[in-house]
Amino acid sequence: MxxxxxxxxxxxxxxxxxxxxxxxxxxxxxxxxxxxxxxxxxxxxxxxxxxxxxxxxxxxxxxxxxxxxxxxxxxxxxxxxxxxxxxxxxxxxxxxxxxxxxxxxxxxxxxxxxxxxxxxxxxxxxxxxxxxxxxxxxxxxxxxxxxxxxxxxxxxxxxxxxxxxxxxxxxxxxxxxxxxxxxxxxxxxxxxxxxxxxxxxxxxxxxxxxxxxxxxxxxxxxxxxxxxxxxxxxxxGGELPPALRAAAREPGEVVLGVDGLHVAARGHDIGPISFDVRAGEIVGIAGVSGNGQSELIQALTGLRPAKAGMISLAGTRVETLGVRERRLAGQSYIPEDRQRVGLALGASVADNASAGHDDPRHFTRGPFLDRSAMARYARDLIERYRIKVAGPQALVSTMSGGNKQKLVVSRELSRATPLIIAENPTWGVDIGAIELIHAELMRMRDAGHAVLLVSTELDEVLKLSDRIMVMYSGSLSEPIAAAEADRNRIGALMTSRTGLGSNAA
Structure with missing residues (x-):
């Protein structure tokens, strides 16, 4: 044809x-x-x-x-x-x-x-x-x-x-x-x-x-x-800016602590898993899709119950709390599935931008929604992240996939919480937007936020992370310092249980 x-x-x-x-x-x-x-x-x-x-x-x-x-x-x-x-x-x-x-x-x-x-x-x-x-x-x-x-x-x-x-x-x-x-x-x-x-x-x-x-x-x-x-x-339409690389720095206190976590998955359990993420660092989890990353992130964010183990967020035990309570405790989440988890497709950009905000008083006037405040906030995100959309009142369903992703990323990072969980944050976005999102994640890290990055893009994990772990068949490797990580070493861990250390079941 x-x-x-x-x-x-x-x-x-x-x-x-x-x-x-x-x-x-x-x-x-x-x-x-x-x-x-x-x-x-x-x-x-x-x-x-x-x-x-x-x-x-x-x-x-x-x-x-x-x-x-x-x-x-x-x-x-x-x-x-x-x-x-x-x-x-x-x-x-x-x-x-x-x-x-x-x-x-x-x-x-x-x-x-x-x-x-x-x-x-x-x-x-x-x-x-x-x-x-x-x-x-x-x-x-x-x-x-x-x-x-x-x-x-x-x-x-x-x-x-x-x-x-x-x-x-x-x-x-x-x-x-x-x-x-x-x-x-x-x-x-x-x-x-x-x-x-x-x-x-x-x-x-x-x-x-x-x-x-x-x-x-x-x-x-x-x-x-x-x-x-x-x-x-x-x-x-011109030259790309030079790629950024995270500069080494000393991390702060533990923001996310995970100890002995077990999560139910289809056909088998994931875990036990133990690790931490500190203020001022990006911890990356690499791995081939389907090895338990989704179930782990769902347990950390409250979308899936943990069978056993402890999760602490900024010093507070959260493993029994729901999604909203964890967000109020200081967690932001960029989900892999923007369609079903990240956005309300039938709502406007302004509605989606202000959804889940910690303090609803920012967008209310008495008992009523302050639509003008919501529109101003959405417009700021549109301009800062170069989101291509007709305006704050446009329906999210009219946006391209990459611009939907930029809306989710901008909303979650603008909350400036102690912990940011980013799951395949650059899925479906163009090369310019990838550099923008990477720069924003590093900016959050340099401002003292803790970032847990989960990505099937190995280059993304290697580029951004201070420490790297690999998930394979429901188990997590010991962390590897960025200076000691390379594609061959991480790639070998992605396809074998060898080297998974004490986190292995």
Whole structure:
């Protein structure tokens, strides 16, 4: 399939999200679309997929002008899209999710799952995919859920596949497996589009790369005719500031203390885990996703009960307290899942910015909300963190994924609590925003706050942390000083129980 976007313009109220953009998508090739958060990348592809109606321009597929009334029209024409946030039913099986809304029906209206299973198993053999069709989706890893979304497209015989930030939270192994699948698609003559912020991956898999900035097309080149440095300059409109590195300093008193913590997880317990985080330091936890980091953070923040052990925050025992009580005791939390945990998508930017504030009197006037104060506060965060949004009253649901992340980060860091827990804080944000968030985390550390950083991005952990621990199979390694840490040593701990020390079960 060959598709062309010609002079596409998409507007949301007064905001022109995509302005006169033309792009060709060729069969048998991988196209990468890159740009800052809010540059219009996802909006452009959503217009191609029928989620948004362009104000101007046309979509041409295999030489024929097309106009979709809905994504169903695009799907019937052979397009498929995997969105940044998966659209799966967690309680249903893999097979049920794949055939949902496209079920093969036999006599008397019963779903013929046997036919669907045979079709999918043929696709497995052709594309080197392995997954249990009878597993419940809620039990799968993030990488396996990504495969389920791709299988939904294959089941519907998609010839043009669009993937939005496909590797944002994948492990290196899962990323390699995904890229092998996508290369196989291209070799079969399918067209593949990936929207990404990761320039290393652009150079690794793409045949052609398109750069967008401010809703407009900046460049469109074969990958062999560009470079990471050039792409970086085109994305941000100039040179990036030099990368910051945390300077060594002596930490203060213990802010977060964890002793003998046990947490229930699916199929097994995590722990015992013991460690501390002191004022004026960043302690990083590295590890491949799915080794217990999420359950540990949920227990620390009050989202999951601890089975045993002690958690202290600024000298107060908190293991039996709820989320609100822990926040009042001095904890801020940047969650991994901004969609379900970090934000109220149907509320405004101002409502989300002021949510969970320690002293509600900042945003009330008598018994009523002080909307003007909330708007001023939100506007300050928008300006400081360069959040691209129409304004404080805009709905969060209208924002790009990276700008949603910047809103969560700005809200939590602005609380200036003794403890900040940051879980994959730069997930899905552009290269300029990554440097901004890193600088803010180091600023908090230098101001005497304690920061617990949990990230699947090893470079992020190595860059920011004063001490580093590794989580593997529910156990935590002994801390390693930043000066003694390197990629090989940390990488070995990420894949083996060897060296986990006294924290190992």
């Amino acid at each position: 060959h598709a062309s976007l010609r002079g596409i313009r998409v507007r949301f109220g007064q905001l022109v999200a995509v302005d006169d953009v033309s792009v060709d998508i060729e069969a048998g090739r991988v196209l990468a679309v890159v740009g800052e958060n809010g540059a219009g990348k996802s909006t452009l592809m959503n217009a191609l997929f029928g989620l948004f109606q362009p104000e101007a321009g046309e979509i041409v597929v295999d030489g024929q002008p097309r106009r979709w009334a809905s994504p169903q029209d695009a799907i019937r024409a052979g397009l498929g899209m995997v969105h940044q946030h998966f659209m799966l039913q967690e309680e249903m099986t893999v097979l049920e999710n794949i055939v949902l809304c496209g079920e093969p029906v036999r006599l008397f209206g019963f779903v013929d799952f046997a036919v669907a299973r045979r079709k999918l198993e043929d696709g497995f053999a052709q594309n080197g995919i392995s997954i249990d069709l009878d597993a419940r989706v809620g039990s799968l890893s993030v990488g396996q859920k990504q495969v389920v979304e791709i299988l939904k497209m294959l089941y519907r015989d998609a010839s043009l596949l669009i993937l939005d930030e496909p590797t944002a939270v994948l492990t290196p192994l899962e990323k390699d497996q995904l890229f092998a699948i996508l290369r196989g698609f291209a070799q079969q003559g399918k067209a593949v589009v990936i929207i990404t912020h990761k320039l290393d991956e652009v150079m690794e898999i793409a045949d052609h790369v398109v750069v967008m900035r401010g809703g407009r097309l900046v460049s469109s080149l074969p990958v062999g005719e560009t470079s990471k440095d050039r792409l970086s300059r085109e994305i941000v």
